[in-house]
Amino acid sequence: xxxxxxxxxxxxxxxxxxxxxxxxxxxxxxxxxxxxxxxxxxxxxxxxxxxxxxxxxxxxxxxxxxxxxxxxxxxxxxxxxxxxxxxxxxxxxxxxxxxxxxxxxxxxxxxxxxxxxxxxxxxxxxxxxxxxxxxxxxxxxxxxxxxxxxxxxxxxxxxxxxxxxxxxxxxxxxxxxxxxxxxxxxxxxxxxxxxxxxxxxxxxxxxxxxxxxxxxxxxxxxxxxxxxxxxxxxxxxxxxxxxxxxxxxxxxxxxxxxxxxxxxxxxxxxxxxxxxxxxxxxxxxxxxxxxxxxxxxxxxxxxxxxxxxxxxxxxxxxxxxxxxxxxxxxxxxxxxxxxxxxxxxxxxxxxxxxxxxxxxxxxxxxxxxxxxxxxxxxxxxxxxxxxxxxxxxxxxxxxxxxxxxxxxxxxxxxxxxxxxxxxxxxxxxxxxxxxxxxxxx
Amino acid sequence: xxxxxxxxxxxxxxxxxxxxxxxxxxxxxxxxxxxxxxxxxxxxxxxxxxxxxxxxxxxxxxxxxxxxxxxxxxxxxxxxxxxxxxxxxxxxxxxxxxxxxxxxxxxxxxxxxxxxxxxxxxxxxxxxxxxxxxxxxxxxxxxxxxxxxxxxxxxxxxxxxxxxxxxxxxxxxxxxxxxxxxxxxxxxxxxxxxxxxxxxxxxxxxxxxxxxxxxxxxxxxxxxxxxxxxxxxxxxxxxxxxxxxxxxxxxxxxxxxxxxxxxxxxxxxxxxxxxxxxxxxxxxxxxxxxxxxxxxxxxxxxxxxxxxxxxxxxxxxxxxxxxxxxxxxxxxxxxxxxxxxxxxxxxxxxxxxxxxxxxxxxxxxxxxxxxxxxxxxxxxxxxxxxxxxxxxxxxxxxxxxxxxxxxxxxxxxxxxxxxxxxxxxxxxxxxxxxxxxxxxxxxxxxxxxxxxxxxxxxxxxxxxxxxxxxxxxxxxxxxxxxxxxxxxxxxxxxxxxxxxxxxxxxxx
Numbered sequence: 001x002x003x004x005x006x007x008x009x010x011x012x013x014x015x016x017x018x019x020x021x022x023x024x025x026x027x028x029x030x031x032x033x034x035x036x037x038x039x040x041x042x043x044x045x046x047x048x049x050x051x052x053x054x055x056x057x058x059x060x061x062x063x064x065x066x067x068x069x070x071x072x073x074x075x076x077x078x079x080x081x082x083x084x085x086x087x088x089x090x091x092x093x094x095x096x097x098x099x100x101x102x103x104x105x106x107x108x109x110x111x112x113x114x115x116x117x118x119x120x121x122x123x124x125x126x127x128x129x130x131x132x133x134x135x136x137x138x139x140x141x142x143x144x145x146x147x148x149x150x151x152x153x154x155x156x157x158x159x160x161x162x163x164x165x166x167x168x169x170x171x172x173x174x175x176x177x178x179x180x181x182x183x184x185x186x187x188x189x190x191x192x193x194x195x196x197x198x199x200x201x202x203x204x205x206x207x208x209x210x211x212x213x214x215x216x217x218x219x220x221x222x223x224x225x226x227x228x229x230x231x232x233x234x235x236x237x238x239x240x241x242x243x244x245x246x247x248x249x250x251x252x253x254x255x256x257x258x259x260x261x262x263x264x265x266x267x268x269x270x271x272x273x274x275x276x277x278x279x280x281x282x283x284x285x286x287x288x289x290x291x292x293x294x295x296x297x298x299x300x301x302x303x304x305x306x307x308x309x310x311x312x313x314x315x316x317x318x319x320x321x322x323x324x325x326x327x328x329x330x331x332x333x334x335x336x337x338x339x340x341x342x343x344x345x346x347x348x349x350x351x352x353x354x355x356x357x358x359x360x361x362x363x364x365x366x367x368x369x370x371x372x373x374x375x376x377x378x379x380x381x382x383x384x385x386x387x388x389x390x391x392x393x394x395x396x397x398x399x400x401x402x403x404x405x406x407x408x409x410x411x412x413x414x415x416x417x418x419x420x421x422x423x424x425x426x427x428x429x430x431x432x433x434x435x436x437x438x439x440x441x
Numbered sequence: 442x443x444x445x446x447x448x449x450x451x452x453x454x455x456x457x458x459x460x461x462x463x464x465x466x467x468x469x470x471x472x473x474x475x476x477x478x479x480x481x482x483x484x485x486x487x488x489x490x491x492x493x494x495x496x497x498x499x500x501x502x503x504x505x506x507x508x509x510x511x512x513x514x515x516x517x518x519x520x521x522x523x524x525x526x527x528x529x530x531x532x533x534x535x536x537x538x539x540x541x542x543x544x545x546x547x548x549x550x551x552x553x554x555x556x557x558x559x560x561x562x563x564x565x566x567x568x569x570x571x572x573x574x575x576x577x578x579x580x581x582x583x584x585x586x587x588x589x590x591x592x593x594x595x596x597x598x599x600x601x602x603x604x605x606x607x608x609x610x611x612x613x614x615x616x617x618x619x620x621x622x623x624x625x626x627x628x629x630x631x632x633x634x635x636x637x638x639x640x641x642x643x644x645x646x647x648x649x650x651x652x653x654x655x656x657x658x659x660x661x662x663x664x665x666x667x668x669x670x671x672x673x674x675x676x677x678x679x680x681x682x683x684x685x686x687x688x689x690x691x692x693x694x695x696x697x698x699x700x701x702x703x704x705x706x707x708x709x710x711x712x713x714x715x716x717x718x719x720x721x722x723x724x725x726x727x728x729x730x731x732x733x734x735x736x737x738x739x740x741x742x743x744x745x746x747x748x749x750x751x752x753x754x755x756x757x758x759x760x761x762x763x764x765x766x767x768x769x770x771x772x773x774x775x776x777x778x779x780x781x782x783x784x785x786x787x788x789x790x791x792x793x794x795x796x797x798x799x800x801x802x803x804x805x806x807x808x809x810x811x812x813x814x815x816x817x818x819x820x821x822x823x824x825x826x827x828x829x830x831x832x833x834x835x836x837x838x839x840x841x842x843x844x845x846x847x848x849x850x851x852x853x854x855x856x857x858x859x860x861x862x863x864x865x866x867x868x869x870x871x872x873x874x875x876x877x878x879x880x881x882x883x884x885x886x887x888x889x890x891x892x893x894x895x896x897x898x899x900x901x902x903x904x905x906x907x908x909x910x911x912x913x914x915x916x917x918x919x920x921x922x923x924x925x926x927x928x929x930x931x932x933x934x935x936x937x938x939x940x941x942x943x944x945x946x947x948x949x
Contacts, residue, residue, distance in 0.1 A: 061813060106576065123848050159651060160668020186652060193655030197665075204846030204853060206863035213661065217634045223661045224627035328844055 015348065015371065022343065023083050025370050028377060028401040030079070030341055031411050036072035038165075038418045039089070041179065041425040045071045048112070048184075053090030053097040055336050056082055065090075065336075066097040085345050088336040092184075113333035115161070115183040115191065119147050121172035123324040129245045134346075136172040136364055142240040144174055145359045147323035149236075150229045151176065151198070152356045158225050159194065163421045165414075166354045168367060170344025174354065175337060179421045181428055192331045200226060200322045208259050211315040211322070218262070219307040222314065226322075230314055233321040241282070241320045248282040257285065260319065262312035267292065289313065340414070343370045352410040353417065368406045376405040483558035485605040486546050486597060487590075489685060490569075490692075494562050503567055504712050509541040510564030511716060514585040521588065526893065534592055542589070546598045570709075571716040573697040578717055582693070587686050594678055606681070613680065616646040616671060627664045628671055645674045654679045742788040744797035750787075752871075754932040756898060756925045757855045757864075758840060759783050760871045765851040770805040775844050776852040779835050781822050786834035786926045791823045836924045837895060856894040861886060872905050898922045902932070909935040 015021060040049040054067040054075070064082075069075040079087075091110035093100070100108045121140060125132050128140040148166060155161045155178065163179040186194075203210040214220050222230065241247045248257045254275055258268045275285060293313065296306040329335050340351050348369040354362055398404060402411055498506075516537045520530055544561055545552040565586070572582040594602065621628065621642060628646070629638045651670040657663045657679050663670040672680060742750070751763040762780040766772050772780065777798075784794060798819055799811055806815075817826055824831035835843065837854065846853040855864050865882065868875050875882050881904050888897040899915045899922045915921050916931040 109576075126848060157667070158665045182650075182652070190652040190655050193659035194651075196659035197661055201848070202845065203860070204848065204850045204858055206851075206855070206859040206867075208860055208862075210848070215633070220634060221630045224630040224664050225661070225666075227630065324848065326847070 017345065019083055021370055021374065022085065023080065024374055025343060026076075026079050026083065029373055029405065029407060031400075031402065031414065032072050032076050034411065034415045034418045035339075035341065036075070037422060038179070038414070041421055042429075048092055051092045051094070051096050051111075053093065053336070054339075055088045055090060056084035057086050057088075058082060058084055060085075066100055068097040068099075086342045087339055089339045090336045091333045110333040112184040115178040115180075115186060115194075116330055116335070116337050117151065117176040118169075118326040118329040118337065119144060119151075119174050119323060120169075120326055123326070127241070127245070127247060127320050129247060134172055138363060138365070139244055141362065141364055142236070142244060142360075143321070145362065146233050146236040146240065146321050147325075148174060148176075148354070148356060148359045150232050150321075151323045151325070153232060154198065154225065154229060157228070162424065163417065164356075165340070165417050166356060166359070167340040167351050168349075168354050168362070168364060169338060170342075170349045170351045170367075171347050172364075175340075175351075177337075177340070181425070186333075188332050191333070195325070195327045195330045197225075198323070198325060199327055200229075200318055201324050208256065209315070209319070211319045213315075213318070214311065218311055219304050220311075222311075226318070229322060230318060234317060237317045237321050238283075238286075242286050243283055246282045247320065248285050249278075249280075251276075253282070254285070257316070260312060260316045261289065262308045263292070350407065350410070352407075353413045355413060373402075373405045373407055377401055379404075483555060483562075485608065486544050486558070486601060487593060487605045488558070488562065488565075489609065489688065490562065490565050491688070493566055494559070496559070498563055500708060500712075502563065503709070506560050506564040507567035507571065507712070507716055509560075510568055511720060513537055513542045513589060514568070514582070515720065517585045517588045518581065521584070526891070531592075534588075535596075538589065538592060544593060546601055548598065567713075568716065569693060569696055570700065571713040572720065573693045573700060574717060578720065579690070579693045579697075581720065583686055583689050586689060587682055590685050591678065591682055594681065609684075611680070611684065613647040613649060616648050618642065621646060624664065624666075624671065627666070628673075631662060631664045632673070641673075647672050647677065647680070649680060653683050655683075741790065742784075742793065744789070744793045744800065747784065747789070747797055750929075750933075753936065754929050755871075756922065756928040757867060757871060757901065758853070759925050759929075761855050761867055762851055764870075766801045770801065770803045773847075773850050773852070775846070775850060777818065778822065779840065779852045781819060782832055782834040783925055783929075785823060787929050791820065791825065794819055794823070834924070834926050837898075837922065840925070841894060854894055854898075856889050856897045857892075861889065864889065868901065872901065874905055874907070875901070895921045895923065898928070902928060906932065906935050908939055 036049065037043070039052060040046055049072075050068065050070055052068060053065065054069070055063065055065045056067060057063055064084075067078065069078065090097075091113035094109050094111050095103050095107065097108075121128075121131075121136050121144065122133065124140065124143045128143060130139045131137055152164060152166070155164060155176075161178050161180045161183055163183075165177045165179070167175045167177065169175055200213055201210045202212070213222065213226055221227070247253050254272065258272065261268075263271075271285075271288065274280070274288075293306070293309055296303070296309055300306060329337065338351060340353060342351055343349070344351065348371055349364075349367045350370065350373070352367055402408055517534065520533055542561060542564070544557055545554060547554070568582065572578040597605075625638050625641055628641045632640065648669045648671055650668060651658055651663075651665050654663065654670050654672060654676070657672065657676055658665065658670060662676060663672055665671075747763070751760060755763060759780060762772060762776050762783075765776065766780070781794065781798070784797070789797065795816065798815065799808075802811060802815070820826045822832055840852075840854050841857055844852075846858050855867055859867065865877070865886065868882065868885065869877055875885075881900075885897045885900050885904075888894075888900060900912075902916050902922060903910050903912055903914065910917060916928065922928050
């Protein structure tokens with residue numbers, strides 16, 4: 001039993017930078033079994049696990065690639081031995097990655113890989129007003145939440161994927177792992193095409209208008225897939241960009257706004273004059289823009305002027321709210337991505353799964369840190385801080401240590417996801433077997 | 442004479458349909474026959490090359506047919522690299538194909554159809570043998586072959602095309618009227634300009650998994666729902682091409698596996714090796730590789746010289762990165778890569794590069810952080826770390842089509858990736874010769890508008906080297922800029938030339 005320690009000293013010795021802390025985490029809290037089943041999709045170790053690359057970061061900067069393991073026990077043993085500060089998951093190769101030296105160099109080739117996405121807050125620096133760089137707060141998380149909702153909907157409804165796992169990256173971003181069978185076997189070309197389909201906000205620092213999705217036809221309709229996304233984010237645009245972030249309050253915001261809207265110079269100038277005094281909120285400006293649009297519509301709902309204007313407002317909403325994905329991560333099978341449930345070395349937070357239906361209320365700063373979890377473990381049984389359990393339940397021996405910590409709901413969520421992945425995998429195998437049988441006869 | 446029959450049908454049982462027409466492959470055809478009307482072996486102009494040819498051919502034909510097809514494929518490869526406007530691309534392609542690999546439709550007169558089609562078939566199969574051996578070769582072969590196929594498909598007679606498609610019996614699901622009217626608005630939204638909903642109802646749509654038509658998905662030309670893409674008639678070429686690529690890819694791998702079994706044949710192997718080698722070299726001859734090997738005659742570039750060189754000799758892409766680094770004291774990953782390799786290739790040695798970058802970051806970064814996180818990458822790009830590859834500098838092609846700049850990035854090609862206003866600002870700032878509102882600037886911007894980025898960059902070179910090249914001469918001899926280092930080298934060369942002329946007696 002761990003010896004209870006005085007409350008003051010704990011904060012210091014439980015930093016994610018300390019190897020002892022990491023080791024304690026790997027020994028007592030990391031969910032090996034569901035982790036293995038998630039990657040392997042069945043109980044018996046298959047190529048999905050044995051031919052999979054794991055890359056470890058040791059200490060501050062040593063990077064060890066091409067680790068692979070026969071089974072989850074080997075994996076755990078090596079994690080406890082090497083005690084990495086974090087590790088990443090790569091593709092399934094045609095050869096066990098650790099045996100790669102036994103074959104000619106060009107033979108090693110990635111074959112399968114979950115389809116992954118990465119959304120990073122830094123890509124929102126030009127639209128968020130509350131923080132910048134590595135910082136994130138409750139307020140700018142709204143952009144991520146909106147992105148997650150749109151991307152999740154589009155991947156499920158349009159592309160037909162079922163098994164999406166969203167994972168908070170520990171600081172300022174979110175990852176998505178798709179474990180459907182046909183997602184695993186997508187080629188790089190197919191991944192690239194999907195990414196290009198989803199890349200609506202494009203262009204570097206030097207481009208003001210970053211949404212150009214109408215194939216040069218500025219009075220034409222949006223592709224129906226993007227139109228659906230637009231419907232999803234309209235409310236978020238008002239709530240986040242206009243009200244909470246107040247994106248167009250300052251002069252710079254106003255100029256961006258005017259440069260993106262398709263209005264004649266006179267109108268733009270009159271707005272500029274009107275809005276020059278401070279204190280005109282983004283919401284007020286937007287309302288003015290909308291009533292201008294209504295006037296145009298009255299003059300002719302099918303007129304080119306109105307279509308052009310209304311399209312430019314749609315593009316503007318997309319530019320602020322449509323997911324800005326890090327395209328390079330998703331395009332190729334051999335890109336490594338940080339595993340769920342590892343500790344972010346900077347913040348000490350665990351990379352936990354996030355439920356899409358609750359993503360709006362997700363509080364990145366409230367995610368348990370490794371220090372907090374170990375403190376919870378150190379707590380003597382019967383501590384009133386353990387929620388909802390009376391004395392008798394406490395006496396029951398818990399199977400896993402994590403069940404006593406605030407990591408439990410996240411692992412439960414993960415296990416639920418894993419069960420669904422495995423069920424589908426089993427059914428798919430059955431179909432294959434059945435068809436084999438029927439061929440035999 | 443030899444019997445190809447016993448050698449190359451290894452190309453795969455998988456590619457051989459188990460039943461159906463032509464189950465008797467031993468049809469002997471008299472190729473001296475004057476060709477009017479298609480024969481039973483080649484009923485269509487288009488060919489998926491599913492059955493290996495089984496007729497007798499001479500060794501000479503074996504080589505000649507292959508070489509003339511190879512000429513077409515290398516030309517296609519070169520054309521694809523040049524990112525030409527579609528019109529010009531088509532014209533150039535068409536003339537090469539007509540010269541070396543003509544195929545006429547069934548209605549053509551005075552053409553020996555069978556002979557043409559036999560040449561086509563034999564050429565294709567020989568090259569399969571030659572190019573199945575490495576993944577690189579296979580990839581290039583598939584890419585160029587499918588481009589050739591696409592051209593033929595697009596130029597085929599509509600009726601014949603339909604019949605040929607029918608003969609392939611694809612298992613595409615046709616979308617019925619009821620489903621179409623249900624999805625009417627969605628389907629119409631993906632049509633090109635000026636199309637309307639009535640067109641949807643009259644069109645023949647098929648429904649396929651989205652990943653079978655990646656090119657349509659990437660350009661959002663189809664509506665996607667429930668994992669299916671709804672493909673209108675006009676785009677069904679994509680499906681055919683995809684099938685062509687897939688089948689060819691599988692067949693090539695099968696061929697590669699069975700190739701060792703014919704190694705003992707000392708008549709064919711030398712021909713095949715020669716063919717594959719020339720395919721590879723032909724391509725590398727087109728690539729300008731700037732690795733940064735030191736030319737012993739050139740003077741060493743030091744970190745101190747970079748700023749002076751930047752102002753005089755850098756193309757816009759590198760000038761932008763140089764000024765960004767100066768201004769922001771930082772570049773994102775791809776920017777560092779593009780600029781760093783460029784500097785390496787212009788002759789900045791590793792130790793000077795470390796000095797230059799260290800200074801470039803300035804006060805924004807501690808020495809400790811630099812040594813830990815940035816030094817490695819610089820050394821890596823000089824081939825001193827990791828797998829020790831000496832990376833070449835990025836060519837225009839790579840810059841234009843490689844990783845696209847994200848919201849915070851500064852790499853890429855300014856002509857391609859900047860908004861027009863910002864590009865004009867950059868050009869005016871970088872090249873004092875170019876004036877705001879001048880005719881020349883407008884000319885450059887026109888090329889950009891027409892997406893002729895090479896042309897725009899080359900024009901800027903002409904404008905900034907008025908004493909050395911005239912309009913239309915490019916960077917000399919009518920060549921276009923296709924590598925930032927080429928731009929730099931030429932610019933430097935011209936400067937030396939001009940200096941040499943001004944002070945001819947200096948060397949004495």
